[in-house]
Amino acid sequence: MTRAALQPLAVPAGDGVMTLLPRLETALDGRAPVLPYAAGSPVPLTGRHDPADLPEGLALAVGTSGSTGRPKRALLTADSLSRSAWATHQVLGGSGVWLLALPAHHIAGLQVLLRSIAAGTVPAVVDLRDGFTAARFVEATGRLRPSGSARRRYTALVPTQLGRLLDDDAGLEALRTFDGVLVGGAATPAAMVERARRQGVTLSLTYGMSETAGGCVYDGSPLPVSRVHIDNDRHVVLGGDTVAHGYLGEPGLSADAFTVDPDGVRWFRTDDLGHFDDDGLLVIDGRADDVINSGGLKINPGVVEDAMSRYLDEVLDVVVLGLPDPEWGESVCAAVTLLDPTGHLTTREVRERLRGILPEGALPRRVLVLPAIPQRGPGKPDRPAIRHAMQERA
Numbered sequence: 001m002t003r004a005a006l007q008p009l010a011v012p013a014g015d016g017v018m019t020l021l022p023r024l025e026t027a028l029d030g031r032a033p034v035l036p037y038a039a040g041s042p043v044p045l046t047g048r049h050d051p052a053d054l055p056e057g058l059a060l061a062v063g064t065s066g067s068t069g070r071p072k073r074a075l076l077t078a079d080s081l082s083r084s085a086w087a088t089h090q091v092l093g094g095s096g097v098w099l100l101a102l103p104a105h106h107i108a109g110l111q112v113l114l115r116s117i118a119a120g121t122v123p124a125v126v127d128l129r130d131g132f133t134a135a136r137f138v139e140a141t142g143r144l145r146p147s148g149s150a151r152r153r154y155t156a157l158v159p160t161q162l163g164r165l166l167d168d169d170a171g172l173e174a175l176r177t178f179d180g181v182l183v184g185g186a187a188t189p190a191a192m193v194e195r196a197r198r199q200g201v202t203l204s205l206t207y208g209m210s211e212t213a214g215g216c217v218y219d220g221s222p223l224p225v226s227r228v229h230i231d232n233d234r235h236v237v238l239g240g241d242t243v244a245h246g247y248l249g250e251p252g253l254s255a256d257a258f259t260v261d262p263d264g265v266r267w268f269r270t271d272d273l274g275h276f277d278d279d280g281l282l283v284i285d286g287r288a289d290d291v292i293n294s295g296g297l298k299i300n301p302g303v304v305e306d307a308m309s310r311y312l313d314e315v316l317d318v319v320v321l322g323l324p325d326p327e328w329g330e331s332v333c334a335a336v337t338l339l340d341p342t343g344h345l346t347t348r349e350v351r352e353r354l355r356g357i358l359p360e361g362a363l364p365r366r367v368l369v370l371p372a373i374p375q376r377g378p379g380k381p382d383r384p385a386i387r388h389a390m391q392e393r394a
Contacts, residue, residue: 005051006061006248008043009034011105014127017113020104025117030057030078035248036105037063044073049249061248062107064210073248074107074210083241084111084213085118087223092180092204095119096152097144099178101126101137101161108156108185111214115154121147132161134171141174153178156206158185160375163192163316166199175201182206184215186380187284187302189309189317207284211257211268213242220281227265228282235288236274239267273300290383292322292330297361299332307358314338314345317373319381320364323390331365335386337373345369368393 009023016039026032033054037044044063059078063071088111089095098116100123102109116123124143126136144153155178157165162183165171175181175196184206196203206215216226216238226240243266246254259267273285286302293299301320308318316337322330338345347367354363368390376382 006033006035006049006054006058009036010039010043011036011103012039013103013129015125017100017104017125018123021113021117024110024113027059028078028081028114028117030059033058033060035061035073036110038103038105053251055245058245060110062110062210063105072250072253074244075246075248076210076213076244080213080242080244081111081114082118083225084216084223085115087225087242088115088215089119090224091218092152092154094152095121095150096154096179097121097147097150098123099126099137099140099144099153099155100124101128101132101140101155101157102185103128107210107214108158112156119147119150121150132164134165134168134174137161137165138170138174141177152180154180154182156182156184158380159183159188159192159317160373162188162196162203166192166196166201172199172201178202180204182215182218184208187305189315190306191309191313191315192317207282208238208242209270211244211270212238213244216240216242217282220277220279220283222282227267230274230276231269233288234273234275234285236270236272236282236284237267238270239265243268290321292320292332294322294325294330294332294361295328297359299362301332304332304334304358304362304364307354308334308336308350308364311354311357312345312350314340314343319373319383319386321383321387321390323366323387325365328365332362333366333368333390334364335368335370335373335390337370341371343369366390 027034055077057077060076061073098112100112124140126140165175180202182204204218207217208215216223222228229237231237246258257269271287273288275283277283286300290301291298304320305318308315316339318334318336320334323333325331350367351363374382374385
């Protein structure tokens with residue numbers, strides 16, 4: 001069977017993104033698959049693959065974040081995307097109108113558009129051309145209009161955006177008008193989650209990636225069309241209808257990361273470590289390649305980040321990583337932003353206040369206060385940039 005040719009699709013910012021809806025509708029029919037990329041950036045090449053190797057019904061070849069390596073393109077079929085949209089609306093309580101507040105060439109932003117198409121509604125768009133602000137979010141929220149029976153209101157954010165809206169009175173009021181606020185792309189600090197819910201925001205924490213058509217685990221539970229298990233190496237493995245059919249032009253990487261079981265279920269082995277809590281909910285402990293080996297003790301940065309955000313009230317955001325250490329091999333270091341930008345937090349204070357909560361070897365040996373956490377991709381911390389900043393200020 002002849003496969004339709006994969007075509008690059010330039011994705012503009014601002015209201016111009018609305019012009020893409022007809023192209024995306026055609027892609028969802030499986031007739032004209034597209035490779036989205038940010039307008040103004042170099043046009044991605046599509047010639048490194050054999051068209052015969054593309055899956056039947058391909059709709060999108062979506063870029064991964066590239067936060068820990070070379071970006072890849074996950075192959076998502078129309079059926080995978082449709083099932084994801086259906087399951088998301090099912091979990092949230094019904095179809096609705098969506099506010100796009102994320103770049104639409106990334107999977108989380110694309111899914112807002114695709115869910116709108118599935119619901120037969122018209123999304124509103126936050127203009128991100130000059131960056132995200134609470135004022136622009138409030139203005140765009142005011143343009144959301146119910147459509148037919150789809151009267152519920154939804155949006156999707158990354159933690160940085162959520163934090164800015166919580167700090168703004170008008171932004172917080174706008175957030176309260178939504179029937180569901182999805183937050184993902186990076187770990188959301190526990191203190192931020194508690195604050196948002198205490199102030200009346202209907203929050204859902206999502207976990208997923210381009211390889212799973214975006215979020216496929218909501219608040220620790222897989223979507224109705226998804227599955228999750230932990231393998232013997234503590235890696236999180238995600239399965240079900242939303243899993244991609246490999247990477248574009250990367251047969252070796254595809255074979256390493258994707259499998260199909262005897263029942264025909266597709267699975268994707270992530271680079272994340274995790275476990276199930278006492279209630280059977282998935283908990284992400286951090287990435288396998290971020291584990292810090294300090295004095296023979298293996299430390300998951302996520303555990304330290306959770307403790308710092310949970311027990312240090314002044315901490316707004318935190319990223320923990322390991323830096324070379326002549327005595328310990330690696331030392332635990334933390335970059336933080338504070339709720340009060342004029343505030344101070346020393347390494348000694350952090351160690352004293354977390355002693356007894358964390359093992360002695362997991363206590364940070366260095367804490368660096370930054371005005372903002374460098375980002376790479378929507379909401380994802382740029383660990384190389386953070387590491388560079390720490391080394392420069394050593």
